[in-house]
Every structure is written in C-alpha cells, then in structure tokens.
Amino acid sequence: MIGPPVEVPWLSRRAVDAAPLLLGSTLQVGRRSGRIVEVEAYEGADDPASHAARGGTPRNQVMFGPPGHLYVYRIYGMHWCANIVCGIDGQPGAVLVRALEPLEGVDGMWADRPKARSEVDLCSGPGKLCAALGVTGDHDGVFLLDADGPVRLLVGRPPDRVASGPRIGITKAADRPWRFAEAANPHVSRPHPKPPPAG
DNA sequence: GACAAGATTGACT
C-alpha cells in the first residue's frame, strides 16, 4: 500500500534514531488511546533480528514503504505486534511498540483483556497492547497520520530521560541496545533498561 | 509438500 504524500521528517531516519523520538507520542484506535512508553528499533539488511534482514517478502513489504505506516504481524500464531515504519524511503526500518500507558477507553481495553491483573498490565507488552487497542492484521499498512484513519499516531514530546538496553526476546544481534523506554515509567513490559548517565 | 523457528503470553510449580 502506498500512502498519501505527507512528509514525516521525524520518522525519515534510521529506526534506532527514530525510536526514542516516538516515546511520549500517543497511539489511538477508535476511542482507545495510550502513550508510548517503550519501543524497540529494527532496521534492514544490517540487522539480523529484523524481519527485513533478508529482503522483502509479502509479510514485511510495509517495512520497505514510506515512513508513517503501521506494520502489523502475527507472532507465535496467537498475538499481534504493531510497528511504526520509519527509515529513509527505500531503506527498510520499523519501531516496535512494546508498551503503552493507557489514556482513554480503559473500559474498552478491559473488555478485550479481561485477564489483565491491573491497569498497568493492560498494555505492558507488544501483544497485550494490540489486544487492548484492538489492533489486528487488518490494520497492516494503514497510514498513521491520517486524521480519519483507523489507527492514528498523535505526536507528543519525548521524555527528558530515556533508558536504553538490549532488545527483548530475540536471539540474533541480541547485544545491540536498541530498546528504549521512558525512565521510571511503570508501564513498561519488563524491568527497566539502563538509564542514561546522570546530568 | 514438509519442516523449523518465532520481536509472546499466561498458567502452573
């Protein structure tokens, strides 16, 4: 799917550079929304852990398209994972949204995640937040900056303090510190990565 | 056509 000719300069950069800038923005689906507090960067041929490492396939084609689109895939045959496509056009890249701080539509989130133990647990994981917001494969490829779109990204100010650390759940290139989270925010999916140096 | 692996979660010990 090719999106409308809207420029998204803050996403037109390497995934590892765009990822921390997405912290603090809001992901909105219908009446449900959450503030992005944890992300991971996935790049192209130079990132063995990325779906785009071995070139384009029917599944990952959105990663090779223009920035600002949503890449949704199914993991372990059960859960959905949502990514925000970034990178310079032609160079694949995406930022996995790993955790949200619920803002609006919390009742609806509980309806779709009745087994959550607490409000913090509603969106504290990539599969959890997709279930809570209602994101599915039907949303793969949608443009996030379309005011009338089914899934929207509302750009916000990134936090002052961002913690970084290794990505979760991968076996390749597991040493790269490409996971980013808002420091001290309790809505993250796992224990906080290393905070930045004081100062 | 067959097979192994996977950017996870939830239940159980």
Next chain:
DNA sequence: GTCAATCTTGTCC
C-alpha cells in the same frame, strides 16, 4: 522459574 499454546511465514527439497 518452567513450560505449553498455536499457526503463519520462510526455507529447503
């Protein structure tokens, strides 16, 4: 902490 659930995708023959 350990482990099963569940099935699509990509690779190889």
